Amino acid sequence: MDSLPPPPSATRLVEICRVTPPPEYSSTEISLPLTFFDTIWLKFHPVERIFFYRLSSSATSSPSEFHAAVVPRLKRSLSLALHRFLPLAGNLTWPADADVPLILYSPGDGVSLTIAESAADEFDPLAGDGPRDAILSRAYLPKLCVSKSNGAVLALQITLFPSKGFCIGVAAHHAVLDGKSTVMFLKAWAHISSKLGSCDDGDGSLTEELTPFLDRTVVKDPEGIALEDVQAWMCLCGGQKSLELWPEAVPTDSESNQVRATFKLSKQDILRLKQSVMLQLESNDSKLEIRPRNLSTFVVTSTYALVCMVKAKGLVLEEDKKALLIFSADCRSRLEPPLPSNYFGNCVMPFNADLTIGNLIDHEAGITYAAHKLVEVRT
Numbered sequence: 001m002d003s004l005p006p007p008p009s010a011t012r013l014v015e016i017c018r019v020t021p022p023p024e025y026s027s028t029e030i031s032l033p034l035t036f037f038d039t040i041w042l043k044f045h046p047v048e049r050i051f052f053y054r055l056s057s058s059a060t061s062s063p064s065e066f067h068a069a070v071v072p073r074l075k076r077s078l079s080l081a082l083h084r085f086l087p088l089a090g091n092l093t094w095p096a097d098a099d100v101p102l103i104l105y106s107p108g109d110g111v112s113l114t115i116a117e118s119a120a121d122e123f124d125p126l127a128g129d130g131p132r133d134a135i136l137s138r139a140y141l142p143k144l145c146v147s148k149s150n151g152a153v154l155a156l157q158i159t160l161f162p163s164k165g166f167c168i169g170v171a172a173h174h175a176v177l178d179g180k181s182t183v184m185f186l187k188a189w190a191h192i193s194s195k196l197g198s199c200d201d202g203d204g205s206l207t208e209e210l211t212p213f214l215d216r217t218v219v220k221d222p223e224g225i226a227l228e229d230v231q232a233w234m235c236l237c238g239g240q241k242s243l244e245l246w247p248e249a250v251p252t253d254s255e256s257n258q259v260r261a262t263f264k265l266s267k268q269d270i271l272r273l274k275q276s277v278m279l280q281l282e283s284n285d286s287k288l289e290i291r292p293r294n295l296s297t298f299v300v301t302s303t304y305a306l307v308c309m310v311k312a313k314g315l316v317l318e319e320d321k322k323a324l325l326i327f328s329a330d331c332r333s334r335l336e337p338p339l340p341s342n343y344f345g346n347c348v349m350p351f352n353a354d355l356t357i358g359n360l361i362d363h364e365a366g367i368t369y370a371a372h373k374l375v376e377v378r379t
Contacts, residue, residue, distance in 0.1 A: 016114050028107070032214065132259065277367060303325075330348055355369070
């Protein structure tokens, strides 16, 4: 059993266990090196997500039925999924004779899984789009245990909301996998779970796009960028080999006034934003140039959100200050040769655009200005 802090009083802890891959399929030790796509994230905080699932049947959402039928199915399918994604069952480690940390799976390793029940009526608020206190989500996320010498790759928490549904909280080490790899694993887990009880569920077979490509040798590093990243992290952390997360990169829940909400832009909204930008560019006084093919949904959505955030934060009074728009780009298809789309690991790089707040104040002109700066970075 893992030593994890108990959930808050509104959540009842049912079980903390470790789910391992089936021993008949995972009896060999494997190790994977970190690439320079991984090492840049070495000491960043875990990537945390919560997925909500509404149960249509009142029977399966009752505690007794959920723990008797749903939980065992989730555990079994998780075990079979880990057979295909063995690095997730392993640990991040830093051997004394290694310059760069590595991922090591040894037989018997597994993923920490917490089972809990929520006594709070929070399923609909948390799963909905409306504003809710950000700190409420903390109760449904597992803790990823990371020490100086060892770091868990993945931790999971399943929480039942009786008569409503359940959620799966995910904490993943950012130095091991990016968002695309995380989603691929979760889809593989869901795929295997849906097949349990059928004739093809014996070894957790997966479709090609859900089968991870684990060969790290396809990422070339002739300049030694990975080692440079690691050495830079060591300099920030006293020159010692340590996997402990960088304190400045770990978020806290001390800001109890933070609120989380979901905002949706329809297809028509996106089209109107694109048309507005193009009209601004066609005006006589515009000196900016953007090709229509570069004016993607990502560009207009990101820049629209940025302008709204500048106004919401009251930054209009600080016109001379800079705003930094940071985003990550998937590099799998951009390498030479390109990596397979099912490459498992990190293959994203951060990019940023520097903008002057004064140029963002006017709504339409601000979006056009930000879009131009973002397209400059992307191209």
